[in-house]
Amino acid sequence: MLEVHLKLQVKNLYKAINQVLKDREKSIIELRYGLIGRGCKTQREIANMLGISRSYVSRIEKRAIKS
Helix, strand or coil: CHHHHHHHHHHHHHHHHHHHCCHHHHHHHHHHCCCCCCCCCCHHHHHHHHCCCHHHHHHHHHHHHHC
């Protein structure tokens, strides 16, 4: 029963993420917290993947979390 409840919560979380965050914010949050099954990435790893600075990843992450 708990597993079903958790799956519903995860589904609702993804729905909220898709409605609230912009594409870049969504990508960074998914990568940062391992939401897409690839494991968590550091801000530096994400910055290298996206070709942006680590500090910019940090700013985007903070903005996304505040949304």
